Amino acid sequence: MWSRLVPRRSVLLALAPQVPLAVAALLMVLGSGASRAAGQSSFPEVLERLNQVNPGLVTFIVDQAAQVRVLGLFRWELRATVYAARPARYKVVVHNMPAVLRGLGSVFAGVSSAEQLLADYRATAVRRDGGAHLVVEVAGARPEVNPPAGVAVIDEGRWTVEELRLRYSWGELLARYRYTVIDGYLLPTSARVWVFGIPAQADLTYSNYRLNVPLPPDTFPGD
Secondary structure (H helix, E strand, O other): OHHHOOOHHHHHHHHOOOHHHHHHHHHHHOOOOOEEOOOOOOHHHHHHHHHOOOOOOOEEEEEEEEEEEEOOOEEEEEEEEEEEEOOOEEEEEEOOOOHHHHHHOOEEEEEOOHHHHHHHEEEEEEEEOOOOEEEEEEEEOOOOOOOOEEEEEEEOOOOEEEEEEEEOOOOEEEEEEEEEEEOOEEEEEEEEEEEOOOOEEEEEEEEEEEEOOOOOOOOOOOO
C-alpha cells in the first residue's frame, strides 16, 4: 500500500486548507516572553494590528480546489467546502476523496481556544526581516506539543500572514498565501503548500466566498 510510504499526517497537511486559520489563532494569543530587536514593535502592538484586519468577519463558507502531488507518482484534484468561524474553528469537507485516501476520512475539523494555544506555545522572537515584513517565531511549551515550532512572516503593510513554516519531528511544511479584497474583507484566494521530506506539494484555490452567513447547525458539534 502506498500509504505505508507516506505518513498519514503528512498527507493531511498537504491537503490542509485550515493552516491560515491556525496561524491566525496562534498569532492572536502568543507573545509573552518574545524577544525583539531595538525599535521593533512589541508583540501586543503587532497583535493589535492583526486584530484590526477583517474585524467584522465572523463566519464564512468557501469552495476550495486542491491540486495535490505526492512522491512524484500520485496526483489528485480535490474539491472541498471550508466552513470557518471565529475565533479559530474550521471544518473541511472533501467531496471527492480518492479511493486510496478514503481511510483518512473526508471531514477534517478542529476547534481551538486562546487558553489552549497559550498553554501550548510561546513566542521566542518578533523581528523585522529588513523589509516590510515581520517574522514571528514560536515554540512549543512542552515536549508533546505538535508541531513543536513554527515561523510566520507577516506583511506589515496589509497585516496578513504571507508565509508559514511548521517544523515537525519528521520534517517541515511551508505554506505561502495570496490575498485579495472581497466585499471589503482581505481574504486568501490561493496558497501553495510544500511538505518536505516526502516530497508533497499542494496548490489550493478559494472561490465563491459566502461571508457572515449562518453556518449549518451541525457544522461544529457541541456548540
